[in-house]
Amino acid sequence: MHQSPVDSSALLEITVRPDVVFVSGQGSWLTDSQGKVYLDFIQGWAVNSLGHAPAVLARAIAEQAxxxxxxxxxxxxxxxxxxxxRLVAATPVDKVFFTNSGAEAVEGAVKLARKWGQVHKNGAYEIITFRNAFHGRTLTCMAASGKAGWDALFEPKTPGFPKAVYNDLESVARLVTDRTVAVMLEPVQGEGGVIPADDDFLRELRRFTQERGLLLILDEVQSGMGRTGKLFGHQHAGIVPDILTMGKGIGGGFPLAAMGCRAEVSCFAPGEQGGTYNGNALACAAGLAVLETLLAPGFLDAVEAAGTYLRERLDPVAQGLGYGRVRGRGLLLALALGCDRAAAVVEGCRERGLLVNNTRPDAIRLTPALTVSQTEIDQCVAILGEALAAAAG
Ligand SMILES: Cc1ncc(COP(=O)(O)O)c(C=O)c1O
Incomplete structure (x- = not known):
């Protein structure tokens, strides 16, 4: 039996981790306890928008603390x-509620939509969500998600989340009843394998929800805060949601998320929503430092350019080895392999000093720091190319 050199016996087993212990990070680089350096194209699952230990964030946190x-x-x-x-000035929402995690932001969105349904729609409470969606790991967020295998877990979960087919408006229309209060989706299904919604679908869905008097909730926990090359993924389609969730990159690695809404939708009575740490000054100082960086002139254009560069470098390498193409937007990308070798590629990359991950067996997700350099992208493509070649046999 494999004897791990890492004593993790005090930790509840929740996932399988490699025998690597990280001790420090800077920008796109992580160092483990053996002194080995890794190029990080996971960045905490698209969390460290400015890379590891960015000076602007470290300073803001230290001063505020x-x-x-x-x-x-x-x-x-x-x-x-x-x-x-600052946040509402930069977003299409008028009001915001801060949380500590994306799941908590989504829970807040669900509660707000249900309250709005009570007040304005005769108690309607169902929220149409999508197959292959991911909205977090509380029981309600799991119920809202369309992740394979989750249906039977931890039953009974929160009812009221019928599932439509992504990019298929007809499938949404078929699920609408008197009980429906909202439709919720990710502009890019991140955990589902980096599948972007078609811009036309988003525009049609926005029109449809408006016509039917339904709320449109966009879960931008992964696709927001500059990740796709615009501040929010929905801006590519030029639409405006009624409720918007934000997370991950919003704190640059500091635990922070948010749920915002248009003024007309704001209907919580005092005491109906809250939480001990919500909106604490330290988290807000971190969020402010990140937001100011993202909004600096040229920053988002550079994200877009870095994404295009990564795609242009990786596509020919992957295709030359018989794999598929890169999909996604900005720096929320995945390489479609066309076969179930992602786990071997991820391991091969890690052995060679590159961190990437796979949320499904046939795709490699790439979510580097939004500040990643062309040199680092070249290094990533070189290592990934070696691992792809090795996995190709
Ligand atoms: C779209 C989306 N919503 C919600 C969540 C949950 O966020 P958290 O893990 O911070 O609770 C995630 C996490 O991956 C996500 O991608």
Whole structure:
């Protein structure tokens, strides 16, 4: 039997991890306890938008930690007000509620939509979601997700999430009843393998939901905050959601997420939504530092350019070896292999000092820091090419 050199016996087993212990990181690079350096194209599952230990974020956190960490969610802090103001000015939503994780933001969106259904739609509560979707790991978020194998887990889960087919408006229309209050989707299905929604589908869905008096909830926990080359994935289609969730890259690695809505949708009574750490000053200082960086002139254009460069370099290498093409947007990308060899490729990359991951057996997901350089992309493609060749046999 394999004897791990890492003593992880104190940790609850929730996933299989390789025998690597990381001790530090800088930009696109991570160092393990043996001094081995890795090029990180996972970045905490698309979380470290500015890479590891970015100076602007480290400084903001250190300064805020010495001034005020949290005054209690029952009070305002200067950072809470400043960050909320900056965020709504940059987004199509008018009001925002901060959370600690993406799942909590999605839960908030579901609660807000159900409350809105109680107030405005005769108690309608069903939210149409999509097959292959991922919305998080609370029981409600799991129910909203369309992940294979999750149906039977931890039953009974929260009811009220009929599943439509992604990019198929007819399948949505068929599920609408008097009970329907909203439709919720990711503009790019991230965990589902980086599958973008068609811009036309998003526009038609927006029109459809408006005509039927339904809310459109966009879960941009993964696709938001600059990841696709615009601040939000839905901006590619030129639509505006009623409720928007944000997470992952919003804190640059600091635990932070948010749920925002248009003013007309805001209908929580005091006490119906909240949480001990929600909107604490330290998290807001981190979010503010990240947002200011993302909004700096040229930053998002550089994300778009880096994504195009990665695609143009990787496509010919992969296709030369008989694999598929890169899909996705900006720096939310996946290489479609066309065969179930992703696990071997991921392992081959790690042995060679590159971190990538696979959310399904036939695709390699690439979510580098939004600040990744062309040299680092070249290094990634070189290593990935070697691992792809090795896995090809
Ligand atoms: C689209 C989407 N929504 C929600 C979540 C859940 O976020 P968290 O893991 O921060 O709870 C994720 C996480 O991958 C996600 O990709």
């Amino acid at each position: 010495q001034r005020l960490i949290t005054p209690s969610p029952a009070y305002y802090s200067d950072k809470l007000l400043e960050f909320a103001g």
